[in-house]
Amino acid sequence: MTQLVLDRVSRWYGNVVAVNDVTMTIGPGVTGLLGPNGAGKSTIIHMMGGFLAPSTGSVLLDGEPVWCNEQVYRRIGIVPEREELYDSVTGREFVLANARLHQLEDPHAATARAIATVEMADAQDRDIRTYSKGMRQRIKMATAIVHDPAVLLLDEPFNGMDPRQRLHLMELLRAMGAAGCTILFSSHILEEVEQLASEIEVLVAGRHAASGDFREIRRLMTQRPHRYTIVSSDDRALAAALIAEPSTSSVRLDGALHVDATDFAAFARALPALARRHAIRLLEVRPDDESLESVFAYLVDR
Amino acid sequence: MINTTVARLTIRAMLGRRRVLLLFILPAVLLAIAVLARVVAGPEPQLARDLLGPFAMGTLLPLLALITGTGVIGSEIDDGSIMYVLAKPISRSSIVLAKLTVAIGIVLAFGSLPILLAGIITADQVDGPALAYTVASAFAGIGYCATFLLLAIVTRHAVVFGLLYAVVWETTISQTVPGVQAASIQQWALATTELLLGDQASRAGMDAAVGGIGAPLLAALVVGATWLAVRRLRVLRITGDTT
Numbered sequence: 001m002t003q004l005v006l007d008r009v010s011r012w013y014g015n016v017v018a019v020n021d022v023t024m025t026i027g028p029g030v031t032g033l034l035g036p037n038g039a040g041k042s043t044i045i046h047m048m049g050g051f052l053a054p055s056t057g058s059v060l061l062d063g064e065p066v067w068c069n070e071q072v073y074r075r076i077g078i079v080p081e082r083e084e085l086y087d088s089v090t091g092r093e094f095v096l097a098n099a100r101l102h103q104l105e106d107p108h109a110a111t112a113r114a115i116a117t118v119e120m121a122d123a124q125d126r127d128i129r130t131y132s133k134g135m136r137q138r139i140k141m142a143t144a145i146v147h148d149p150a151v152l153l154l155d156e157p158f159n160g161m162d163p164r165q166r167l168h169l170m171e172l173l174r175a176m177g178a179a180g181c182t183i184l185f186s187s188h189i190l191e192e193v194e195q196l197a198s199e200i201e202v203l204v205a206g207r208h209a210a211s212g213d214f215r216e217i218r219r220l221m222t223q224r225p226h227r228y229t230i231v232s233s234d235d236r237a238l239a240a241a242l243i244a245e246p247s248t249s250s251v252r253l254d255g256a257l258h259v260d261a262t263d264f265a266a267f268a269r270a271l272p273a274l275a276r277r278h279a280i281r282l283l284e285v286r287p288d289d290e291s292l293e294s295v296f297a298y299l300v301d302r
Numbered sequence: 303m304i305n306t307t308v309a310r311l312t313i314r315a316m317l318g319r320r321r322v323l324l325l326f327i328l329p330a331v332l333l334a335i336a337v338l339a340r341v342v343a344g345p346e347p348q349l350a351r352d353l354l355g356p357f358a359m360g361t362l363l364p365l366l367a368l369i370t371g372t373g374v375i376g377s378e379i380d381d382g383s384i385m386y387v388l389a390k391p392i393s394r395s396s397i398v399l400a401k402l403t404v405a406i407g408i409v410l411a412f413g414s415l416p417i418l419l420a421g422i423i424t425a426d427q428v429d430g431p432a433l434a435y436t437v438a439s440a441f442a443g444i445g446y447c448a449t450f451l452l453l454a455i456v457t458r459h460a461v462v463f464g465l466l467y468a469v470v471w472e473t474t475i476s477q478t479v480p481g482v483q484a485a486s487i488q489q490w491a492l493a494t495t496e497l498l499l500g501d502q503a504s505r506a507g508m509d510a511a512v513g514g515i516g517a518p519l520l521a522a523l524v525v526g527a528t529w530l531a532v533r534r535l536r537v538l539r540i541t542g543d544t545t
Contacts, residue, residue, distance in 0.1 A: 051385065051540040068536055073391045084381035086311055088318025094386075100307040101390040143386060 002062055002075060002150040002182045003027050004048055009057035011043050018043040020206040021057075026151075026184050030177035032197030033186040040206040041186035042081060045155045048184065049078040061151065074102070077149035079140045081156045085128050091115070091139045092124035098143040114142040119168065133160035141169065145176075152176065154185035158192055170196050225249065226264045227288040230257040230271075233281040241274050258288075305392055308400035312374050316408060324369055325408065328362050329416035336420035345426030351507040353424055354435040358417050359488060360477055363409070363439050364446055364468035370408045371450025372460045374401040380458065385540060395532045402451055402528060409443035434499055434506035442491035445520050448527040449487065455534045476511075483511035490520040 004026040011019040019040040026048075035041050046052040047059050050066040050073070059066045066072050086094055095114055099107035115124050118138040123131065128139065137160060144152060152173075158166050173196060177183050187193050193200055200217050202210040210217050232238045235257045242259055243251045247266035252258040261267035275282050316322065335357075339349050378384040387397060417439045421432025454460040476486035483489050493516020496503040510516060 046540060049385075049389065051388070051538075053537065053539075070388075070393065071391050073389050076389070078385070078389050080382060080385050082382040084383045085386070086315055086383060088314050089311070097307050097311050098386060098390070101305070101387065101392060103391070 001028055001180070004151055004182060004184070005060045005063075006044070006048070006054075007058050007060065009044075009047065009054045009059060011040075011047060011052065011055045017206055019047070019054075022203070022206075022208040023057075024201050024208060024211060026182055026201075027199075028177070028180050028182050029199065030173055030183045030185070030197045031199040031201060032193030033184055033201050033203060034190065034193045035186075035188060035203035035209075037188055038205075039188075039203045041188075041203055042155055043206075044203065045078075045153050045184070045186055049076060049153050074147065075150045077144035077147065077152045079137075079144045079152070079154040079157055081159070083133065083136050083140075083160075085136060085139065087129040088127065090125050090127055091120055091131065091135075091142075094128060094139060095124075095142045095146055099146045102147040104147060110146050111142075114146040117145065117172065118142045134162055134165045137161055137169075138165070141172075149181070151182045152184070154183070156187060157185050158187065158189075226261045226267065228259045228261065228267075229284070229286045229288055230259060230282065231284040232257065232275065233283065234278075237278055238275065238280050241278050241280075242271075245270050245274070256284075303396060303399055304403055305396040305400045308387055308392075308397050309404050311387070312401055312404045315378070316370065316373055316404065321369065321373055325366070325412045328366050329412050332358055332362055332416050332420050333423070336423040340423050340426075345424065347425045347427070347430050348507075350421050350425035350431035350435075354417055354421055354431055355507070356477060358420065359435060359439060359442065359492075361469075361473045363413050363417075363442055364472045364488070366413045367405075367409050367443055367446030368450050368461065368464040368468050370405045370412075371447040372454040372464060374405045374408075374454075375451060376454035376458075376460050379454065379538070379540075382540060384538070388535075388538070388540075394535045398451070398528060398532045398535055402447060402531075405447040405451060406444055409447055410440060413443055414439045429502065431506045434495060434503045434508050437498060438491050438495040438508070441494045441520060442488050445487040445491060445523055448524045448531075452527040452531040452534070455531050455538065480511070486511070487520065487523065490516040490523070493517060494520055 006022050006024050009019060009022050010017065022044065033041050033044065043052065047054050048066065050069065053067045061072050061075065064072065089097070092111060092115060096107055096111045099110045104110045115121055118141045120135065120138050120142060123135060128136070131139065137157065141157070157169060161169065173183055173185070177198070185196070199213065200211070201208065202217060210220060230238065235253060239251045239253055239257055242248050245267070247261055247263040247270055248259055249262045250260040271285070272282070332353075336353060339353065343349055375384070378387070414436050418432055418436040421430075421435055422428055425431055450460065450464050453464055457463060472486060472488050476483050476488055489511045492508055492510035493512045493514070496508060496510055497514060497517050512519070
């Protein structure tokens, strides 16, 4: 049972704040760190991996500080986002070197095990420079799990993977999580996190926006007020009809019709029925704020 | 003390890159000049002194040490792959010492050895300039490597600063301006060689700008730079970005 704790952690670069007063506890199982690009996900993972000192606050692994403490790497495996590896060695040699650096008792056996786990046995004797993006990702994964770490940190691990590789990695992480490993991976794709993670931490603009079970966060995300722009054959008549609906909270007319819907699902059912009843043609229905950023922004403002 | 796995990875990275061509070009130029001089002028100790002193010691060696000293760690820091070495439960000093050892080994192989050969070719004898400058190049190589390794950990612009130092300071100023010669790795290495070889060095035409203080200064530089390199590596900031 290994726990990774961020306690009131902030990190700034000069006068740019990358991570702002974040407190979170990552326990066994798979946790997804979700947020748009530039939200500070990498900064958090780097601090958890001991590659960056928090400007204030502390990062603790089972109560022990991670920063400037190389012994924590016996328990931490890290898969960085960047792809650069030691190009002039083969995949097997590189994983073996990592096993040796961990001072494992039987580095050869550990290497063979890790390479088999990531299904890279066929390409293990080729130079890393000949690897595709997905193969590099798998070799990175092998180096991170070669010492059976209690904590696994992955920075955008699914980037550049094809669907089959993605599924395979998901299965692998799920199995490791079920076996009691503490896994944290970052992603900017909601579906990815939803498929894999049992716990989600949402990060927006360096702030910890939401935390908890994915269903809960999904509900928060879908039940937020939705804003639509509608163009129809008779905007004013439609506006009059819409404001009578319990699922809308405001209607505004300025050339087009702008509607705030409090209940997304009910509004989606009501709108076409309403138009039909009043014989109004809907020419355009456009959600104004479907981007992930606006979803996140809502969570922050909540 | 020295992590052999780190050393092995570093050697593979250094010799597996296009950079290795540069390592070959510099000594090849030296040997080509030596052979040419020998063919044109015949064996001549004075020729060996002129070739090995200002050119080999003053220009070739700092450049070679700059390429290797920064190369053994700089590109890994730049592309972030140093993370794989740092994310291990091994002491940071064993990493720095492994890198330093590899850098010194490369400078000995691609710098000192060609200097010995060039000395033998031009002077037709091992004693004299050949031996003296080989020893001096080894001392200077150690000093340069420790300095440039530190520089590569401290700044992403190590090659620029190192080049300024190598060309402006070591090649130009320290060979010509008397006062500042006292602060030059090259002069310290020459002084250390004189201390070690005694008369043999002066017979070989070696004349360091500093006296007996050179050896302790060089030793202090190597120890100090290495110690600082370990400290800085421990707190090396790695951000995921390329910026």
